[in-house]
Amino acid sequence: MASDPQRLVTCVLERLTPEQRGAAGEAVEALVISRLAQAQARHPRLVVDPTVLASLLVRAIGTAADPSAALARAHTDDLFLVAAILSGDSHAIAAFELQAVEPIGRVLAHMQPAAVLVDEVKQLVRTKLLLAEGDRGARVGEYSGRGELRSWVGVIATREALSLLRRDAKTTTPGDDALLAMPSPLTGPELGFLKERYRDEFRAAFTSAIGELTPRDRNALRHHYVQGLTIDQIATMYGIHRSNAARRVAKGRDELLSATRRRLVLGLKVDRVEFESIMRLIESRIDVSIQRMLGADEGPHAP
Structure with a gap:
């Protein structure tokens, strides 16, 4: 208009x-x-x-x-x-994504980053620039117009990538011991046996399942479980209806659980009853597992 x-x-x-x-x-x-x-x-x-x-x-x-x-x-x-x-135009979010966020992969190409790092940088940029913080408006409003918008966003993306790389050089990923760290409906000898017997299998299956997610599903989970964004905030960030944002988060969670289950079906040599006990343990901790695993890549800095 x-x-x-x-x-x-x-x-x-x-x-x-x-x-x-x-x-x-x-x-x-x-x-x-x-x-x-x-x-x-x-x-x-x-x-x-x-x-x-x-x-x-x-x-x-x-x-x-x-x-x-x-x-x-x-x-x-x-x-x-x-x-x-x-001004709150949802079409502008899509235009910003195409014009300034999508080129981030090319901006970071000289670093030879892993695809997952590029995805993380993109979602950090979206969060940093498009979401209002309290009484302060979205930080994209700090753009001065004295250089191209995509170049300005590229500088921010480069800083985020360097920060992630420096952090990763100092820390190690803790794996998914979070699967075994929270209370479970299983108790007593059964729980203790499952924890000790299948700890490595849990970790390997969950790590692989995270890697199988699409960037969109992975980012949706990171936004919700790690950064604590509400469904309404995620909808605003991507310029979509809140019901679509809710489905996106739910889909990512379901895909992660299904992929973990597939990995364990292939890797564990147990009967059906024991396998279902294992899956109940995993399902009871899946939310905190998402938070711990993806949070290990998020770092302590605020967007």
Whole structure:
């Protein structure tokens, strides 16, 4: 939906200093109108609050004595996209994903990262930039427009990747002893036997099952169980309905449990009764196991 060009011009001029307004003349008005048309042509589906876009444009101008020259240097198409995100347009989230998040793999290619690390960096970037924190708005609003949006996101992604690599160099993954760390409906000798006899098999099956998940399912589980995001927050992050977000988390959990079961069926030589006891133990701890295993890769830093 098109924003009213004249309203946007008014909002921009109102936010300039008196000195800047005096120097602007008609140049700023003409530039704002032309850049708005250009941005709308590139992102025709996006809806933008003119006051939000005006604030971003004026921040890009800064204290420049010649506001029209400063605005001409700004990446206004990218500022338009950011303004749409801050205005709550769900289509803007999808555009941001395509334009700035998907290229992260190429940005990190020189590090020769594992695919799982690239997935982790992408979801950290989404969380860091797209989710509001308390009274503070989404941090994507900190983008200044003085460089390409995808380059700005690429810098953030590189920092996150380096942080993950440094952390991984200092720590070891604890495996999935969490499967055996929480209370279980099984008690007494049966529980003790299962814990000790199949500890290694549990760990190997669960680790392999994590690796079998799609990046989308793995990220959904990480968002919910490790970062503690609500279904509504996950829905906002991806620009989807909350029911779809809930199904995405449930699907990831079910796929993980099914993959673990398949691995154990192939690896354990036990009868049906004992196998079902093993699965009851696993099912009783699956949530905390997800949290511990994926949390080992999340690190202590907040998004």
